[in-house]
Amino acid sequence: MKVFYYQDPQKNFGDDLNEWIWERLLPGVWDEDDSSLFAGIGTIIGPLMQPFADRKWTVFGSGVGYGPLPTGFGGKNWNIACVRGPLTAQLLRLAPETAVCDGAMLLRRLPEFAPLPEVERNGTIFMPHHSALHYGDWEAVCQRAGIEYVSPRSDSIETLERIRRAKLVIADAMHAAIVADAMRVPWVPVSVSPNTSTFKWLDWTMSLNLPYMPVNLPSSNPVEASRNFFSVAAGKHQSFAFHPGSDVVSIYSKAEERRNSESAARKFRWGLRVHKLAVSPWLRSAPRKMLLPRMEERYIDRAAAAMSAAAKGPTFLSEDRLLNAAVDNLSERLDKVRAQL
Template identity: 45%
Template sequence: MKLFYFQFPNGISNFGDNLNLWMWKRLLPGVFDQDKTTIFVGIGTLLNNRIPKTDKTVVFGSGVGYGKGLPKIDESWKIYCVRGQLSAKALGVPSELAVTDSAVLIRRLYQQASSKVNQFAYMPHIDHAIAGDTAWKLICEQAGIAYIDPRWPIEQVLSAMSQTEILLAEAMHGAIIADALRVPWIPILTSTRMLPFKWQDWCSSIDIEYKPQYVMPDSKLYPPGPGVRSSLRYSINCVKQAPQRFFKAFWEGESNKMAIQLADIAKTSKPILSSESRIEQLTVELEERLEQFKQDVASRCFHHSA
């Protein structure tokens, strides 16, 4: 069985995607190999028409999104759970399969730091971390906020996050892990290029309404408000020509404005945290479904006959 997750080209690391390697090898030791006849689809917004066709597909806590369509689900699929009700509805599967993002299982693997070092920290979406690069560190320094780069190694991100009192997160798995580790968080949106569906899907599972705070450097570059899908031609053309150089220079030029916005959000916005009873209930439910998967593996349900 092969572990399937999104991998950036050129060896770029992304916290949300690479959680798969870190977490599943600890929860499911010895289960995965390079046999592509069965794939395990875990952490990520992976349920779309990009999933490779295989003999058997296992889904555990993934969400619908990206791609240009939905996957074709048939009898070769075994879905233990999906990220939320929106994913279940989109796929046309029973609502009982909607639990939460499987990354929540990190609660059983990572020991929270005993002391806090930073009052606030900001973690951008991976696309913006790549495009803005060092500009984000400058913005955070000006705002008096710690910076957490989603490209850092898993342990470094987890350590920085657990030492933070309140996380400002545009990276959704930053917010998911923060909530799982009981670190209050504030959702940030710096571009309408982001995908609100996946946030709404996950937030519904923890009984929270997704209401991001906006850090918009320029309305001409980023149209205000969610759901706007037009008037991005200018930024898209710039991205095609030289995305990192363009955005890095732009954000550095706008760093003071964005730093003021970020600092104001940190000081005035009410942090979010799901209830202890709800997050524990979801964790237990994920554990029960993981145990069922282990039993299915042991009984050779996914064994490929030559």
């Protein structure tokens, strides 16, 4: 059986955990035979699976969040061991008990990644979502704020160790928060883009009875601000207001319809074209920087002040009881997968 996950050519921390964690948890069962596929960590139940929809699948702790389901999902060739959270289970019309937690929580079953006592931890770190690296200057923002920048493109084991040794994690990347929670490191959710998936964050946080109250950080430069503006204008944003008791699945489904509509796609194509061919080149141009030399500095100052404030605000950590129960549940379901194999 082969592990299936999103493979960013430039690497991405959360997805790259799949490269080695399953070999450690289920040693000796993996090969390159893609007639049988294992979907583990990530928001991957969707279009990425479509080219392989006719294969045998085992889904373990994965989530929904980006686009329509593959053809025949849930049929006789699908073994749904568990999914990331209650929203994924509800959207897929699975039994509520199928919703357990993100598979990355099984890091707690590996002795080398046991949580450290607080006296052995130090510093505040920030990890952006990997898509923010295309437009943002978040490393410069961190330098201004006196917070350590951790790239989601760094080696996944080295990054995991840095999270484990931190006193606080500021997370735009969801798996920075997930790993921090597993390592018992307090975390603060932030959002640097309207494309942050509220649905997938809620899916995970609700699995551990946690609130999701992200701090919205201002854009780190004019190019990022322009990109964010065009995303919202085209209706391609994924953020939405959440109120206790609201039907999140219905809100998400309607938002997906709008985002995937021909009208939204047309607006986004034109907006992206204007951004790439006119706005972005001008914002990056030397003449513009000569005319407005302080623009970048103002963006960085504003974002750094907001990040510093976020570091002093409320932090989050799941209850030990709920986390241990989720990890025990995941372990039992992984044992069943092992027995089936």
